[in-house]
Amino acid sequence: METMSSISTVIRRDSFVFAIFLSAFVYLLLVFGGVLPFSDEDSLKPIMKGVMLVGFILLFCFVDFRRKSVESLLLFSAAGLFFGVLLLVRASNFEFAVEKIDGAIVCSCIVALLLDHGYRRFGRERFQFAFVIFSVFVLILTVVYKIRFGFFDRSTRFFLNGPIVYGWIMGLCAILSFDLWSSRRHSYLLFxxxxxxxxxxxTESKGSVLAFLLAMCVYLLWDLRRNIKSIVFVFCFLFCVFFLFSDVLMDMLSNSRLAAVGRFLNGDLGGADEGSFGVRSILAEKATQEFWDNPIFGIGIGEFRFGEYVYPHNQHxxxxxxxxxxxxxxxxxxxxxxxxxASRVNKAIILLFAVAASFSGDASYLRFLYSFCLIGYLGREPVSRGQVREA
Known part of the structure; x- marks a missing residue:
């Protein structure tokens, strides 16, 4: 009883420790992709999803989530799960289909609920900062892990996950940190x-890099007059970095997977490696043909097949x-x-994941995009801690 009481006390107190914990929970949900203990490829992932499910149930018991947000997300998840169950009738790979539904619907709703609660309880900027702090901690662990097992070996996991998911999260954290710098002007946030x-x-994830650059352009140009000084400063900073380290950067990129970005921009979509834009375009053509052959009901959830590929690497x-x-x-x-x-920062994040979804991942990865899409429908969140009001 004393343990339960102390947990409840910590949660009731608007401590930054709890903000970090909530941020960690969001981070891990995005990494593991849901709470339903099903996985088509990884024996450890169902266990971790089960842990996340128990953790969320405990959070729901102790945390006073905003009732209107819970009702809105329940409506979205109920509709999604209703159609999801109907879609499972046609699924030949049940676990893969459930994993997609879990990621796109269940995980998205839970992450959106936690983000909404964090924004309202601590203020958007403070909760963003908590998420960034936890991400720095994971980044340090990832660097240590990669130094031990292969720093430049892309086939070596990036500690908790592979290069695609890790690249997406790093892009998200870069945008959040820049948004904090834009409002607080602390130089360490820019670094x-x-x-x-x-x-x-x-991570050498080409689609993620392109998505991030496009998202940052939208973020900087959305309110050009108010942020003209920030834009000039950032471009000057990047020019200086490029001028000082251009030779090193060019040598690194010429021998990496990111060289395919140049092929993409030049219209030369050759290359047979799995990560090339050429293979992605072939998969996109196959998915488009499948749609034209089955325009009304599609081929069925999880039924895409093309050689060794079981999804077209384009979630849309x-x-x-x-x-x-x-x-x-x-x-x-x-x-x-x-x-x-969406707010300006959320516009950049939605664009980041919408564009990245055009290059990598299956439908379970829609948890990244849908989580931040749902936030906009849950009402305005306070920007800073001083603006928190009872909802």
């Missing part, structure tokens, strides 16, 4: 943002190909309307 960007480059096309035109249009309308109502 943190640049450090996260270097970690993104480290995957929805059209596997679920049909109605789910595809609903997906696009949901993402677009969420972008319209």
């Amino acid at each position: 943190l943002s640049f450090g996260f960007f270097l970690a993104l480059i480290w 096309l995957e929805i059209f190909a596997e679920l049909g035109v109605f789910f595809g249009i609903a997906h696009l309308l949901f993402v677009f309307s969420s972008f319209v109502v």
Whole structure:
């Protein structure tokens, strides 16, 4: 009883420790992809998902979540799970199909609920800072792990996850850190943002790099007049970095997977490696053909097959190909309307994950995109701790 009472006391107290804990929970949910103990490829992932499920149940018992947010997310998840169960009838790979539903629907709702609670309880900036702090901790552990097992070996896990998910999270943290710097003007936040960007480059994830650059352009240009000094300062900073280290950077990139970015920009989509834009374009053509052959109901959730590939590495096309035109249009309308109502930083994050989803991952990765799309529909969150009000 004393233990339960102390836990309740810590949670009731708006301590930064609890903000860090909540941020860690969000981070791990994004890493493991849900709470339903199913996985088509990893024997450890179902165990970790089970742990996350128990953890969320405990959080739900102790934390006073905003009732309106819970009701809104329950409505979204109920609709998603209803159609998800109907889709499972046609699934030949049950575990893979459940994993997709878990990531896109269940995980997205839980992450959105935790983000909404964190923003309202601690203020958006303070909770963003907590997430950044925990991400720095994971980054340090990842560097140590990679030094031990292969720093530049992309096939070696990035501690908790592979290069795709890690690159997406590093891109997210770079945007969050830059947004904090934009409002607080603490120089260390700008260096943190640049450090996260270097970690993104480290993953050699081409689609993630392109998505991040596009998202940052939208963030900087969305309110050009108010941020003209920030834009000039950042471009001057990047120019100096490039001028000082251009030779080293060019040597590194010429021998890395990121050289395919140059091929993409030049229109030369050759290359047979799995990560090349050429292979992605072939998979996109296959998914498009599957959609035209089955436009109404699609081929079925988890039914995409092309050689060794079981998803087209384009989540938007995957929805059209596997679920049909109605789910595809609903997906696009949901993402677009969420972008319209989102705050400036959330616009950049939604764009980051929407573009990244065009290059990598299956539908379970939609947890990244949908989590931040849902935030915009849960009402305005206070920016700073002093603006917190009873909801």
